[in-house]
Amino acid sequence: MKKKSKLSSVYLVLVFLILYAPIFYLMFYSFNSGGTMYHFEGFTLDWYRELFEDTRLLIIVLNTVIIALLSAVISTILGVAGALAIYYARRRRVKNTLLSLNNVLIVSPDVIIGASFLILFTIIGIKLGFVSVLLAHIAFSVPIVVIMVLPKIEEMSTSMIYAALDLGASRWDVLTKVILPYITPGIFAGFFMALTYSLDDFAVTFFVTGNGFTTLSVEIYSLARRGVSLNINALSTLLFVFTMMLVVGYYFITKRNNRPNGLGVKQ
Amino acid sequence: MKSNSRNLYLIPYIIWIGLFVVTPILLVLYYSFFDIEGHFTIDNYKKFFTPVYLKMIFNSFWYAFLITLFSLIIAYPTAYLLTKTKHKQLWLLLIILPSWINLLLKAYAFIGIFGTYGAANSFLEVMGIGSKQLLFTDFSFIFVSVYIFLPFMILPIFNALDELNPSLIDASNDLGASPWTTFRRVIFPLTLDGVKSGCQVVFIPALSLFMLTRLIAGNRVITLGTAIEQHFLVTQDWGMGSTIAVFLIIAMVLIMVLTGKRKRGIL
Amino acid sequence: MKQLTRALIAVLIISLILIITVNKLNSAQGYSGGNTLTIFNWGDYIDQDLIKRFEKETGIKVIYETFDSNEAMLTKIEQGGTSYDIAIPSEYAIDKMIKENLLIPIDHSKVPNLKYIDPRFMDLSFDPKNKYSVPYFWGTVGIAYNKAMIGDIEITSWDDLWDPKFKNQILIVDGAREVMGMSLNSLGYSLNDTNEKHLIEAKEKLDLLTPNIKAIVGDEIRMLLETEEAGIGLVWSGVAQEIMWENEDVEYVVPEEGSNLWFDNMVIPKTSKNPEAAHQFINFMLDPEIAAQNTEYVGYSTPNKGALEYMDEEVISDERFYPDEELTSKLEVYENLGKRMLAYYNDLFLEFKMHPK
Numbered sequence: 001m002k003k004k005s006k007l008s009s010v011y012l013v014l015v016f017l018i019l020y021a022p023i024f025y026l027m028f029y030s031f032n033s034g035g036t037m038y039h040f041e042g043f044t045l046d047w048y049r050e051l052f053e054d055t056r057l058l059i060i061v062l063n064t065v066i067i068a069l070l071s072a073v074i075s076t077i078l079g080v081a082g083a084l085a086i087y088y089a090r091r092r093r094v095k096n097t098l099l100s101l102n103n104v105l106i107v108s109p110d111v112i113i114g115a116s117f118l119i120l121f122t123i124i125g126i127k128l129g130f131v132s133v134l135l136a137h138i139a140f141s142v143p144i145v146v147i148m149v150l151p152k153i154e155e156m157s158t159s160m161i162y163a164a165l166d167l168g169a170s171r172w173d174v175l176t177k178v179i180l181p182y183i184t185p186g187i188f189a190g191f192f193m194a195l196t197y198s199l200d201d202f203a204v205t206f207f208v209t210g211n212g213f214t215t216l217s218v219e220i221y222s223l224a225r226r227g228v229s230l231n232i233n234a235l236s237t238l239l240f241v242f243t244m245m246l247v248v249g250y251y252f253i254t255k256r257n258n259r260p261n262g263l264g265v266k267q
Numbered sequence: 268m269k270s271n272s273r274n275l276y277l278i279p280y281i282i283w284i285g286l287f288v289v290t291p292i293l294l295v296l297y298y299s300f301f302d303i304e305g306h307f308t309i310d311n312y313k314k315f316f317t318p319v320y321l322k323m324i325f326n327s328f329w330y331a332f333l334i335t336l337f338s339l340i341i342a343y344p345t346a347y348l349l350t351k352t353k354h355k356q357l358w359l360l361l362i363i364l365p366s367w368i369n370l371l372l373k374a375y376a377f378i379g380i381f382g383t384y385g386a387a388n389s390f391l392e393v394m395g396i397g398s399k400q401l402l403f404t405d406f407s408f409i410f411v412s413v414y415i416f417l418p419f420m421i422l423p424i425f426n427a428l429d430e431l432n433p434s435l436i437d438a439s440n441d442l443g444a445s446p447w448t449t450f451r452r453v454i455f456p457l458t459l460d461g462v463k464s465g466c467q468v469v470f471i472p473a474l475s476l477f478m479l480t481r482l483i484a485g486n487r488v489i490t491l492g493t494a495i496e497q498h499f500l501v502t503q504d505w506g507m508g509s510t511i512a513v514f515l516i517i518a519m520v521l522i523m524v525l526t527g528k529r530k531r532g533i534l
Numbered sequence: 535m536k537q538l539t540r541a542l543i544a545v546l547i548i549s550l551i552l553i554i555t556v557n558k559l560n561s562a563q564g565y566s567g568g569n570t571l572t573i574f575n576w577g578d579y580i581d582q583d584l585i586k587r588f589e590k591e592t593g594i595k596v597i598y599e600t601f602d603s604n605e606a607m608l609t610k611i612e613q614g615g616t617s618y619d620i621a622i623p624s625e626y627a628i629d630k631m632i633k634e635n636l637l638i639p640i641d642h643s644k645v646p647n648l649k650y651i652d653p654r655f656m657d658l659s660f661d662p663k664n665k666y667s668v669p670y671f672w673g674t675v676g677i678a679y680n681k682a683m684i685g686d687i688e689i690t691s692w693d694d695l696w697d698p699k700f701k702n703q704i705l706i707v708d709g710a711r712e713v714m715g716m717s718l719n720s721l722g723y724s725l726n727d728t729n730e731k732h733l734i735e736a737k738e739k740l741d742l743l744t745p746n747i748k749a750i751v752g753d754e755i756r757m758l759l760e761t762e763e764a765g766i767g768l769v770w771s772g773v774a775q776e777i778m779w780e781n782e783d784v785e786y787v788v789p790e791e792g793s794n795l796w797f798d799n800m801v802i803p804k805t806s807k808n809p810e811a812a813h814q815f816i817n818f819m820l821d822p823e824i825a826a827q828n829t830e831y832v833g834y835s836t837p838n839k840g841a842l843e844y845m846d847e848e849v850i851s852d853e854r855f856y857p858d859e860e861l862t863s864k865l866e867v868y869e870n871l872g873k874r875m876l877a878y879y880n881d882l883f884l885e886f887k888m889h890p891k
């Protein structure tokens with residue numbers, strides 16, 4: 001038994017090492033005085049200094065985070081509603097249709113989504129900028145939330161719901177006291193995936209943004225032609241360390257306050 | 268469970284589907300019937316069934332399959348071992364965290380790592396295997412793709428495993444089943460839903476991968492995603508690009524129907 | 535449920551705080567309405583200090599947006615939604631924009647500094663009489679090669695690339711016009727050739743090159759050549775210049791068969807809400823001293839004759855990046871071949887990419 005647990009920790013350590021390897025690589029070169037991402041010349045903090053003088057970049061970062069958080073929250077709410085709608089759909093055909101429609105945005109390449117959203121927004125007359133980007137991010141994050149939440153709902157036995165209803169619970173009570181607590185892990189999984197989608201997206205955002213509103217990925221991709229400068233590495237390092245501290249800190253604080261729950265994810 | 272109260276969940280979801288799914292589908296379908304000069308035609312569909320595109324379809328499915336397979340092989344044990352750790356929710360979050368760093372930057376880091384003088388080759392040298400060309404090979408392409416998709420596979424499997432009632436496993440062990448039998452007959456079937464949604468969120472987007480085909484595979488791998496990218500952005504032949512997109516959507520629906528078949532009722 | 539509500543409230547509060555911060559920052563930067571100029575440019579393709587100087591001198595606030603390809607930029611301008619006042623596309627995109635009526639003619643009387651532009655770069659086929667565009671930077675397409683890596687061989691022509699000793703040594707850019715152009719030039723045809731026979735011949739010749747090609751890549755070609763991932767690259771002169779700054783073994787040559795001459799020009803899109811400021815900006819950028827400063831920052835070749843006086847003798851006498859008239863006369867500018875022909879070029883290029891190695 002002991003040998004086995006050793007083997008499994010080695011496996012996990014390996015997975016984590018590989019997952020973090022490119023990130024450590026980026027971090028390492030953010031201290032490179034050589035100015036490139038491959039030849040380490042000497043240690044410097046110049047890139048960080050440059051970063052703090054760049055207000056434009058700071059605004060872009062904040063915009064990116066705002067869009068990510070808001071779109072993730074709203075798409076999670078929409079996605080949960082969607083998963084419930086699919087769950088409650090009685091006929092199999094309706095279910096399948098809804099699910100297929102749900103997944104269209106996952107399978108469509110970003111360029112197509114971006115281009116068609118751009119056409120859509122200009123037809124409706126939504127001004128390109130914050131609102132259009134937010135709407136687009138909500139739109140393409142909803143399906144991933146549905147996919148994350150749906151299996152959890154289906155796992156739930158229907159008898160639980162009927163029992164609650166028989167005991168005189170209102171539909172709202174059933175939702176908030178029975179269903180939602182049960183599917184909480186799925187909801188959080190969906191939220192984090194939506195966050196990931198939003199932070200990662202470049203193509204869709206590029207098409208639907210405008211009037212000076214930019215997110216970090218759009219900025220980074222447009223730098224590719226001239227070569228990405230190391231202050232972007234410095235920025236990624238800071239963001240990464242900051243998120244890491246936030247996640248770990250928050251985890252242990254909630255852990256101490258109410259023993260059984262960490263990060264709100266059901267244990 | 269009156270149907271009118273059920274519809275409440277449907278309202279926001281249907282609005283979302285109508286605006287952001289059905290409209291783009293209609294647009295894509297509409298464009299697919301126009302040639303590059305804006306004349307109505309079905310030539311795009313004829314062109315789609317020429318050897319060049321058929322080969323591309325084959326490539327796309329083959330690589331998407333490999334990516335999904337390896338993701339699953341790596342993700343399942345990871346998810347399983349994660350559920351056994353002390354701070355499992357924290358570790359899970361730390362698995363997702365790397366995907367919040369911009370994809371282009373990570374790809375650049377991988378170019379550095381897999382390059383002729385990169386860390387991976389230095390490692391091979393030390394091991395006595397000798398330097399190999401890693402960049403621009405199938406190996407590096409699949410490796411990086413799996414890297415990108417891994418969190419999407421781990422998350423649903425983790426949630427499914429986490430819900431597993433430990434007494435079932437105990438019961439199986441008590442009844443004299445070997446660990447392998449327990450896994451095959453008890454654990455795996457009960458987590459099948461998680462595996463299924465993991466495979467969906469990996470396979471479907473992997474079909475239309477682009478970017479990495481250029482950055483990591485040096486255009487040695489040409490998938491449908493690459494072709495769409497080119498038609499939309501370079502030639503501005505939206506008709507042909509849309510035709511491929513129509514095919515992708517149909518393929519996705521088929522996959523959903525096929526993977527959903529075996530389960531009773533839902534999906 | 536309590537967890538869910540708590541998480542929801544936490545996220546909303548954080549977002550609210552961030553939104554307030556951004557608004558504060560934005561108003562501190564003066565981005566709130568008024569006299570503004572929106573520029574749409576490639577990333578990192580201008581010295582930001584010059585923008586600050588322009589803002590200071592004129593009192594106009596500059597909003598700066600970036601794109602990563604001509605085509606993506608075109609789609610955004612065609613579709614409207616943002617009123618860009620200045621864009622900096624490449625020459626073939628300008629041709630398209632003129633034909634699609636997306637540009638405002640430039641009032642030459644408002645741009646007196648136009649006199650500093652070298653007449654060689656004025657009145658070209660894509661924009662006769664420079665009615666719509668003013669040159670920003672220019673360059674060529676050629677071969678960058680690493681002397682230390684490929685041995686003491688001097689590459690002078692496109693044909694040299696087909697030499698079997700360069701097996702798995704060549705990186706080429708992912709552009710149909712560039713790659714097909716290379717093959718066409720090496721066969722002695724024009725890189726604007728539209729004869730299908732010639733094009734198929736060119737594609738077949740390319741297929742023979744596959745054993746030598748290591749990869750077909752995008753902007754990362756710069757990094758790959760700098761790190762000696764491959765010894766030879768088909769690149770734009772601007773990229774070559776940047777590689778040579780980082781790696782002294784690298785040499786750049788414009789092949790003797792001829793090659794492409796490219797331009798990035800400033801234009802005023804039809805959507806412009808402040809053409810007055812746009813003219814001011816163009817004139818500002820053409821000022822010799824400012825053009826020189828910008829050239830030093832960007833590193834590409836400037837078309838501004840006046841600027842050369844403010845620049846290093848060593849830079850402007852470099853024949854590789856400021857070729858004489860004899861060589862430039864052999865270079866061709868991409869013509870707009872029409873959508874159908876362009877699609878044909880791309881189809882052939884796609885087939886070439888799928889050609890098994």
